[in-house]
Amino acid sequence: MNMKKRFSTEKKTDYYLIYTLAFGIIGLILYLQFYLNGKSLIWSHDGVPQHLNSLAYYGEYLRNILHSVFVEHKFEIPMWDMHIGYGSDILTTLHYYVIGDPLTLLSVFVSPEKTEYLYAFLIFLRIYLAGIAFSRYCFYHRNSKQAVLLGSLIYIFAGWTIYAAMKHPYFANPMIYLPLILLGIDKIYRKEKPYVFIWSVALAGVSNFYFFYMLGIFMVLYAAFDYFVVFTDKSERTIRCIGKWLAVFAGYSVIAVLLAGIILLPVILPVFGTGRFQAENYVPLFYDRIYYEKYLSCLIGENMIQWGVAGYTAISMTGVFVLFAKKKSNTALKAGFLLLNVFLLVPFAGHVLNGFSYVSNRWIWVYGMLIAYIFVKIYPELFRLDIREKRKVFVMLLIYCGAALFSEAARTQRNMSAMLLLVCSTAVILLYGSIFVRKRNLCLMMSGLLAAGIFFNIYYQYSMEKDYLSEFADRGEAMETLESGTDLAVLDTEDDSVYRYDQLDALSCENSAMHMGTNSTSYYFSVASGSIGEFFDEMYLNTPWEQHYENLDGRTILDRLASVKYFVVKSNRYQYMPYGYYWLEGSAEKNGKIYEAFGSEEALPLGYTYDSFIPREEYEKMTVTEKQQALLQGIVLEDSSLPEITPEFNDQEIPFEIRKGKGCTVKDGKIKVTKEGAKLELLFNGLENSETYLIAEGLDYDGLSPKDRVSEKKWNKMTRYEQNQLLHEDSHWRYWKESQKASITVGGQFPEKTIRIFTDKYNAYSGKHNFLCNTGYEKAAKQSITLTFEKPGAYTFDKLKIVCQPMERITKQTEKLNQEVLTDIRMDTNRITGNISLSEPKGLLISVPYSKGFRAYVDGKETELKKANTMYMALELPKGEHELRLEYRTPFLVPGICLTLAGGLCYICLVFVRMKLNKKKVPKV
Structure with missing residues (x-):
């Protein structure tokens, strides 16, 4: 038996037991930071409405599938759910959070009320498995158990897990797949079985597409670096050889x-x-x-901006010093370390690695594996440094600490403490061989310093830094948060028909309808429907997000078009009510607050009809207020057999005067604000019985530095000392960060609303610059609007308008659409059915977001389903009575299944071919 075989078969049970024990102790200490403070591990912002909600939903989803198979004896997989936003595809919405991740399958065994415990368990399970995967990679490269144990703990208890994986549990998933993929690459180069590579890449692909993209990039980089490590002979580095290996990896990657x-x-x-x-x-x-x-101090200290969450325990940097102190060895590790640091220092790298989106270093877990493996690889060298190498290490320590703490901004308590640990770690290495000589003592000291570094990072993250724990939900209350008073009030109506509800300032938790089984106008997930985003852009809906919206801004026409039947407000806040909601239908109390659901007799059902159409090209020429009026008069289609209509409009643009407040000037489409909370008052004579809109087109924001906020007149009056003070403050002003976003509060004799402006420097930017803020419906005419600016800066706009939309025609137009509608509407698994009777040919609009996944059958015959009104679906139906059936299948699912079957077939063929080749290699006896 050769040496490599002996090493791979050596028992490592003791290692995994010690690793599990060490992980358990550190994990317990980490968990206690939450437990002793009465907190869960669920981040309040995204964790409750997205992560926990999705996990609980997925458990119910899997149980329903099993019930249909084993109890009802039918195979039905729900692919679409009306309760998610306006109606959403389940796979594309929830994949980013749960679907595809093998670990979340455990949710099938856990009831919704116990999901909080599963959620916490999965966070630590992912981190634990990341350490196991890293260990397997290290052991393949014949590293010692001591080194691997220390390296694993460096890898899994860095800032990425202590901070990021606690907020977003699936952020730990790529840490599991990365070592396995790299291990697979090593095996292929050494002509071993490629199965580890294929299945780790495939699992990464189904687990999360976002991190799969990053893994793909680093997989290629590693394969390129590793090639020159494995193949040292010049004859093996020819274009022909490189091409051969490219073909091999391309083949295996395609299968995966x-x-x-x-x-x-x-x-x-x-x-x-x-x-x-x-x-x-x-x-x-x-x-x-x-x-x-x-930058340098944050590598082992506090968190960097743009998701540069490093926070590696200090001894890892000691390993880097030793790496570079050794000449002519581990060249690939040195090159990799330098390359990844360049990636962290250049924003364009963060742009590319984030899918050519906003700049983000969410790939830093790769850096974590590299720095942990550097320590593993260099660990034996700690025991045999000569005097020259120790001098180099000492010089590097001095240079690093000096450079890291040179800036005053870097000398924070956390960074200073990290530097102290680094000095201690390096000193232990430098003193070995003179002050103490036993290897066991050095090993214990390094282990102790590693533990101290990890506990130090945990302590600062949860006890000292930015009150981080306050961002997490209280223990045992997260699932209860999803049971919102808004949904309870709607459910109190006991209305079993198909409808939606809307609300203003009454939603305690996004995506609550998904948990409660209601239909709302709110949505908050990372992936959203493009047709909904397009419609919201056309309507200038007052939200800067494409994937995060809470309501339709109380706009009566949009609520009618969306089949909104109930509008929910908190008790006594009736000023939020749009036009047409008069009857109290349901109410509920939650956390001491009363929620009331008001109904409208003019609400449109899920399917309503038009007798005429508006060509898309004519619709696009209209203003935003004309567009919403047009949608009540004719259905917007590319083409149609219905008669064309020319819509009539009664909105009026109202002239206004500007009354400037202190710290605010207006000139040539630019509002210059030099003072926080500066106000601007718009005075006008509005219309009675109208909704009044503030419309801003081309709205953008650019921050002003402290120097720019001072007028030339004031600057000249300042002393030289005061000018220098201001210039010093100006030099520390961060243009990029300060110009990311701003907000304008729109107030007056009506409930305040906020226009949020995201610039292209902000990570949630989706290109929105046109906003319509509905200041509400009133019988009396409005006279003024007050704008309050959140922060100093230049607020630019192409047009700023006040438009009044009278309500007098809306009731009549709604009644016309409501004459012949879809009845007997029933929602089944992937199916919507109903009946309709028409006195003439009409266009039936179904207020469900358009998707290529739907197929329509009228009287049993497939009928063309058109995209209508930008966002919804429509059918053109002849006169008479009709039965309608809509069936849904996730778009591209069938081609995806075909690809998986093809991949499975290729994999089977690969296995048989390799078995056959191996048999030929076995010598005959």
């Missing part, structure tokens, strides 16, 4: 991607059509100066 096709294809293609993906974000040539000033 094909295997993942069942999820990867349906999920990726819709993402390309979203505004957030297509938006052109600002990518600076360099980061802000303070980023570079704090």
Whole structure:
């Protein structure tokens, strides 16, 4: 038996027991930070409405599938759910969070009320498995158990897990797949079985498309670096050899991607059509100066901006010093370390690695594996440094500490403490061989310093830094948060028909309808429907997000078009009510607050009809207020057999005067604000019985530096000392960060609303610059609107208008659409059915977001389903009585299944071919 075989078969049970024990102790200490403070591990912002909600939903989803198979004896997989937003595809919406991740399958065994415990368990399970995967990679390269144990703990208890994986549990998933993929690459180069590579890539593909993209890039980089490590002979580095290996990896990669096709294809293609993906974000040539000033210290200290969450325990940097102190060895590790640091220092790298979207270093877990493996690889060298190498290490320590703490901004308590640990770690290495000589003592000291570094990072993250724990939901209350008073009030109506509800300032938790089984106008997930985003853009809906919206801004016409039957407000806040909601239908109490659901007799059902149409090209020429009026008069289609109509409009643009407040000037489409909370008053004579809109087109924001906020007159009056003070403050002002976003509060004799402006420098930017803020419906005419600006800066606009939309025609127009409607509407698994009777040919609009996944059958015959009114679906129906059936299948799911079957077939063929070749290699006896 050769040496390599002996090493691979050596028992490592003791290692995994010790690793599990060490992980358990550190994990317990980490968990206690939450438990002793009465907190759950669920981040309040995204964790409750997205992560926990999705996990609980997925458990119910899996149980329903099993029930249909084993109890009802039918195979039905729900693919579409009306309770998610306006109606959404289940796979494409929830893949980013749960569907595809093998670990979330455990939710099938856990009831919704116990999901919080599963959620916490899965966070630590992912981190534990990441350490196991890293260990397997290290052991393959014949590293010692001591080194691997220390390296594993460096890898899994860095800032990425302590901070990021607690907020977003699936952020730990790529840490599991990366070591396995790299291990697979090593095996292929050494002509071993390629199965580890194929299945780890395939699992990464079905687990999360976002991190799969990053893994793909680093997989290629690693394969390129590793090639020159494995093949040292010049004859093996020819173009022909490189081409051969490219073909080998391409073949295995194709098989892996094909295997993942069942999820990867349906999920990726819709993402390309979203505004957030297509938006052109600002990518600076360099980061802000303070980023570079704090960069070195943040590697082992506090968190960097742009998701540069490093926080590696200090002894890992000692390993880097030793690496570079050794000449002519581990060249690939040195090159990799330098390359990844360049990636962290150049914003364009963060742009590319984030899918050519906003600048983000969410790939830093790769850096974590590299720095952990550097320590593993260099660990034996700690025991045999000569005097020259120790001098180099000492010089590097001095240079690093001096450079890291040179800037005043970097000298925070956390960074200073990290430097102290680094000095201690390096000192232990330098003193070995003189002050103490036993290897066991050095090992214990390094282990102790590692533990101290990890506990130090945990302590600062949860006890000292930014009150981080306050961002997490209280223990035992997260699931209860999803049971919102808004939904309870709607359910109190006991209305079993198909409808939606809307609300203003009454939604305690996004996506609550998904949990409660109601239909709302709110949505908050990372992937959203492109047609909904397009409609919201046309309507200038007052939200800067494409994937996060809470209501239709109380706009009566939009509520009618969306089949909104109930409008929910908190008790006594009736000023939020739009036009047409008069009857109290349901109410509920939640956390001491009363929620009331008011109904409208004029509400449109899920399917209503038009007797005429508006060509799309004519519709696009209209103003935003004309468009919403047009949608009540004719259905908007590319073409139609219905008669064409010319809509009539009664909105009026109202002239206004501007009364400027202190710290605010207006000139040539630019509002210059030099003071926080500066006000601007718009005075006008509005219309009675109207909704009054503030419309801003081309609205954008650019921050003003402290120097720019001072007028030339004031600057000249300042003393030289005061000018220098201001210039010093100006030099530390961060343009990129300060110009990311701003808000304008719209107030007056009506409930306040906020226009949020995201610039191309902000990570949630989706290209929105046109906003319509509905100041509400009133019988009396409005006279003024007050704008309050959140922060100093230049607020620019192409047009600023006040428009009044009278309500007098809306009732009559709604009644016309409501004459012949879809009845007996029933929602089944992937199916919507109903009946309709028409006195003439009409266009039936179904207020469900358009998707290529729907197929329509009228009287049993497939009928063309058209995209109508930008967002919805429509059928053109002849006169008479009709039965309607809509069936849904996730778009590209069938091609995805075909790809997976093809991948499975290729994989089987590969296995048989390899078995046959191996048999030929066995010598005959």
